[in-house]
Amino acid sequence: MNSFRFPLLFFIYKAHLFLPYLSTTTNNILLNIHPDGSQRQLSSFRDHQTSKKTVASSATAKSTGKSTASSVIVVKPNGKAAVSSANPMEPNAATDLSSMHGDQVMFFREVSLGPREAELMFRVIHFWEARNPNTKTLIGQEMLLIDREGTVIQGFVPASRVGRYELAAGSVYKLINFFGSRSKDQYRVADHSATASFSWNSSLSVLENPPVQIPEDRFRFHTYEEFKSNCDSKGDLYDYVGHMKLVNGQTMTDHIVLDEADIAEKRHLCVHVQTHDGPVMKLYLWDKAASDFCQKFKSYGSIPSVLLVTTVNPKHLGGTLALTSMSSSRVFMDADVQPSKEYLEWLVSNSEIANRVAAEVVTKPESVTLEELYSYIKQKTSKVAWFECTATIDDVVQGSAWYYISCGGCNSKAVKGPTSLICNNKRCGKSEVTGVPQYLTKISVYDKSEQALFVILGDAGKDLTGKHAAELVANYFETNVGVGSDHCVPVPDALLEAIGKTCKFIVKVSDHNLTGKTQTITVTKILPAEAPLPSTPDGISKTGGDGSGPFGAFRDSAGDRARKATESLESDEAKRSKSG
Template identity: 60%
Template sequence: MSSNGKSTLYGDPNSKKPKGVEADSFPGPIKPIGKHGVSSGLSIGDPHTKKAKAETSVSSSSLTKPIGKTGPTIDTAKTGVSSSVRGKAAVSSDVGGKAIVPANVGEVMSFKDVKFRPHEGEVRFRLIHFWEARNVLTKMLIGLEMLLIDEEETVIQGFIPAARMENYLPHMKADGIYRLNNFFGSKNKTLYRVAEASVTITFSSTSALSVLEDSSVCYPDDRFRFHGYEEFDAACDLKGDLYDYVGHIKLVNGQVFNDSLVLDEAEIASTRRVFLHVQTHDGPVMKLYLWDKAASDFSEKFKASGRTASVNLVTTLNPKRFGGALALSSITPSRVFMDSDVQATRDYLTWLNSNLDAANRVDAVVVTKTETVTIGELFSYMKQAAAKVAWFEFIATIDDVVHGLGWYYIGCGGCHTKATKGPTTPMCKKCGKSDIVGVAQYLAKISVYDDSDQAFFVLLGDAGHELTGKKASELIESYFEANESVGDDHLVPVTQALIDTIGQTRKFIMKKGGAEEALKNLMVRG
């Protein structure tokens, strides 16, 4: 709504573009009208709007008052309305259109009143979160899913079909307060639900969404649904409702959580994963995998806290069991909060600071065990469409060491990252040093088998040392001492120490790996 009383309309299928105005050209945020009893929000997708002349204006006296109590006008900047769409300005406020609150608007409904049928009424809510819904196999965009909460703290899912997303998405922002007229109440999905309500608010061809600005109602920020170990364990692999978790961190990517912990940002960016061991109060320690955006959000929040954040809250987690052990996995709609982000983490942090003895009673390193599986079970897991990185333990016999390939690499003496060639000396990109001492590290490919299958493993670093009992640097040094005539670029043949392992049966612990790459970073036990 512009200050002269005209309304701004988005996504109207019946309106036409005024001459000289681009359809996606926005001059900036729309200012509220500044009068009580008149909603000056942005209307999005109103299908009843008719074409208006460019000179026609709607006086504020012709607008009906919004249903319910009125309050002070709220600036659009605080309601989360963006003044631009993908780098372009928003539709001009000079476009004529229908009033934000039409005279024939239905009554304001609560989420509890929404049924399985079309509704001409109005719902008002805070947009908690939204995310794209895509087909798991084809990755085709299905639509936009949303999590909404009304003034009664009822949380419900919302959905916008892909064909209608462009009408609304540019004007939506998480935490914004909105009103929606004309929608369809459809059945909520039974698999991977993120809200308890059995109905979903689906945007139809007649839906109109606008920013709610003149409301004295205080809409809740969120409502979490927490589960503990026993509840997650009971819901494991059932593909039912997805619940939230809050607790304190015990391990991060296998490292004990303390003030000296430094996250490997390069590794997180590469694997798109953070692996946590977490605990609620003095309950059992659980495995928690954060993927993609959840992983990067955790990394950023932990870094911003000065490496002091200890409480972790993650929403909509999928409980899965592999090798008999329970693990929680983040999915696309998951969100990450830490320490003082929300009231739930602040409350838990208060408990943690007052109950350090209880929190430290369980040693995550002691209770954390890897799953014992066969090579065949590993392959079966890796073939799953959603298979991610995990920890596994298995027993296998070495039947060959691959020749013709380099069985070692030159790494940084400090962090063991593969060194790069500098002008005169090796360099380390991770440490940021241009002059490092290069140290040979294992990079050997071996063939192993058990009663179920055969596989190739890549031994890195300490795993090779544990297998042979000798450091790669020692073996390389001995070779060049015995062969002084060869140059520095000479390809050292596979060392006898590795060949001697053929026929040995060992216990392997896989620390990393996934369906898209060979099994790597193995720990070897006798």
């Protein structure tokens, strides 16, 4: 027994001297050599030095002929494991480990700042381009991602790597290696403080059959009060759902037609929206959001009611709260997604609540005099806008037709065809239409500052006379049986009786007014003139409207107010390209 003791102790001593050389050749990682020739990691000197707890990994270290790399799993203080590599120059180390341990996929809630050699599994909800607001240079590609826990995070691909990865909204991917960058403070689209940025060693692959279920989408809704409190803050962008009251000034009827050419030229449209019985807001949809709105609006067999828009920016425009779409915004209607379906169900069951606010009163155009109105038209920077004017009707222009025959489907002008009436609007698509008389009446009006020529169009005539144009035309032909259908119907008494009335006119300054093709201004709505406001003992209106009140010295002209509101609306359009 004693004869074997000395050789055994000598062998142990020799092995102890050899261990430091072995650890040097394996990047300071101790390995256990198994009989089958494989190397099993036991511990890491580096992790002992940094006081991080490590556990054994079943990954087999692979020899490259030059150096040996091995991956370890570092247990963080929260008990979660994160993959790291003993050799940071070997990007495949984390890949090998992740492929063998699917349970080590990192959740979005675990993503922190800095480079991460870890694996993420997620669904791409949406992606869009980020461009410099001034030069329009591509900055990168931004993404909205969701993992199996339903956590949403923002992703980013730098401009130099855009196009390297094939992305499809709705598909599930596996990302290995990324950089956790700090989320921007302005225009954030997710709650998480970090963004998963694709780095030089990132590997992205699509998962055709994901091993786990991942949600399709997630929304962050805000109420009117929350939007109001965050107005002009340039902070997080939240989602909105509600029902539509007006689209580009048109009420939600079966006759509504979207002028897509005009919308494309202006690059935006305006929708008046309301959530439940809350206040009505203006929602401006820009560029792709406007195009998507038109496409979805036309795709429905009937007029849709519910509108859901993601990542909208609350702003003060013209003194009121408005929402504007961003480059990250998506548009949904009625039955497109679950939240819009649920809101539609509420709308059907609570139609009396939804209709408490009449469509004609949701717009609040600037109140101006006729002089201020013409002053606005003369400004070179003016754009199409709506205003409110209080004026007295001086006369109704006679000697010309006071109505026109419209298409019964879209209200556009109908012309005589070979055998029937044809709609003059090519987008209407109807070759044979039923003609309906509509008001097209010119009136002369005046106020204390100026005279003007208005043209009463469509339903505005009924506001004045209380009767549809079709009724007045039919009454004339009933009492004049022998008159031909092409006879010019004289101005009816119902219109002439309006001479001398003072009314509140909602007028539209059109492109024709701005280009000087006509000075006749279109009336879209007529309201009864309100009683004058009570005055203070010194004869000054309580509103200071004559300019002598406490705020009168700072009161802009109507032209300036309208111009500033429009400029405010479009000033952020450039920023919208990088909004996220």
